[in-house]
Amino acid sequence: MGAYVIRRLVQAVFTIFGVMLVTFLLFRVVAGDIAGAHLGPKATEQQKREWLKKYGYDRPLLINRQPDTRWYDTQFAHYVSTTATFKTRSLINNEKLSDTILERAPYSLAITVPALALGWALAMVVSTLVAYYRASLIDHVGVFLAVLGMCVPYLAFIMGGQWLMFKVAPSMAYGLANPFNIFVPVVISVVAGLGGSVRFYRTVILDETTRDYVRTAQAKGVPLPSVMFKHILKNCMLPILTNLIMAIPFLIMGSLLLELFFGIPGLGDLLLSSITNRDEPIVSGLTFLTALIYVLGTLATDITYVIFDPRVELT
């Protein structure tokens, strides 16, 4: 067990390093003329050089081979040390990333946490219902609606929801003048995700329903609802919770489009504006943040699995 946890931790460190490397290559190497993008087309070579020097973009990329310098005095080392501590500063307004995150994260969390909880609860209820009445009309209609819901474009849900709010209560269709407005994107997010979740949860529940222990329980005369709630749902929780944990980091940025449509100043909104402004340190920092949460989430899930399911082999 201890060895397994240590091995998974080492793997996580390698993954995090990989994320750093990928984002570094993407934003520093592929991205091209960043000084030109910030200074405008009229900037002279001299100005560009000064700009690059000011922000440390003139250092060697990976290894410093110049005499009288430390070999690790490079862009990559600097990038890793500032990004991993969230000390990196915006190129636009020089604000520290950790401050910006603290200021904006509550808005994103105000959408994603209720959306995740409500979405999970609602999908659980609906999928238990359709699985309980499997192969009946309720099941067929439920699955049909779930598939239809999965195929409606996400943008259509957002636009439709916003349009509906304009018709019903125009003051709630944009911005946060009224704190209750936050529930509009939450509801849209829940409805948009319901189809996919119901379909997945139903498959998981039905997989469990065909197992031997369920038949044994029924043969012993345990009533069906009791089998459903006491045995099946309990055993379904592991895959479902895994699915849920994996969704968390994506939800943090996943509300990107919702924040854009409803004018909510969260992290998704920050990411989009930083990308348009070529605010490289902020984009890297936010990407790193989501990757970090994802890696820690998977680590937690794997360890939970080992604790709760003795059948899982430690590999």
Next chain:
Amino acid sequence: MTTTAPNPAILAAPVQQGRSLWGDAFRRLRRDPAAVACFLVIGAYVALAVGAVYWYPDFLETQNYSERNLPPSADHWFGTDVFGRDVLAKTLLGARVSMTVGFMANAIAVPLGLALGVLGGYFGKWIDDLVVWLYTTLASIPGIILLIALKYAFQGIILFEGTFIELNLSGIHGLYIALGVLSWIGTCRIIRAETLKLKSLDYVTAARASGQGRVRILVRHIVPNLLHLAIINFTLGFVGAISAEVILSFLGLGVEVGTPSWGTMINAARLDLVVGRWWEAVAACAAMFVIVLALNIFGDRLRDALDPKLRI
């Protein structure tokens, strides 16, 4: 001594031919009305996408300022847009972008996933470690962020300028590549797991015992048994590519400015809904809904037909 003559009835009976996996899958799909219907829908989209280029070759020059923002009518079935252009034409040209992006992205991603998955699964050791590290790393970064970032980094880059394979990475070519190099992870995972399983089966051991080389076993005995998984992933991967194209184009990071696509249509019509001009956004969303539904159902049926182990 008597010789028993062969029973003529047995000789006359037709030889019972075994069906291959592919023949069997084809038969199953043909008998499944939902699969046939979805296949026809997909075929219709491809046909319309190809036809649209010939029907509306100079769509961008068809501005007509006396016919701006007209609701659907007999002349313009889907109405007209802010420049007085036919929304039906725009939707069909958008289908062309979506279908091409779906095809090209998967034409890059699926072979890439297949190659990496087979290499990692079959050769093991450090090659496998490298492949697993690569896909865990990429999977840790939310796909949409990586796509936006890659597409952003691509801006203004033109590869092989002036040659016949010129690639303008700011536009649709960049979409093919960005989606292609980012969406192989699912295919790779499945292929790697299946390769690990096949590698330890008796027929592979038998092939090795008969003296066949590693590369020969890989090419002749393992890869052919993985192709059905690649085909399934190709179909299901279309949905992801189409959705990603729409979101990127909506954000202005997809196709070149001015190219009709469902994403740019939704972006253009986004603020029109409030004033009652619903037709452009609805046309784009409905077109996307129908093809995504058809691809999802067809992909599921294809998987059921091609993956006999899933059958009960």
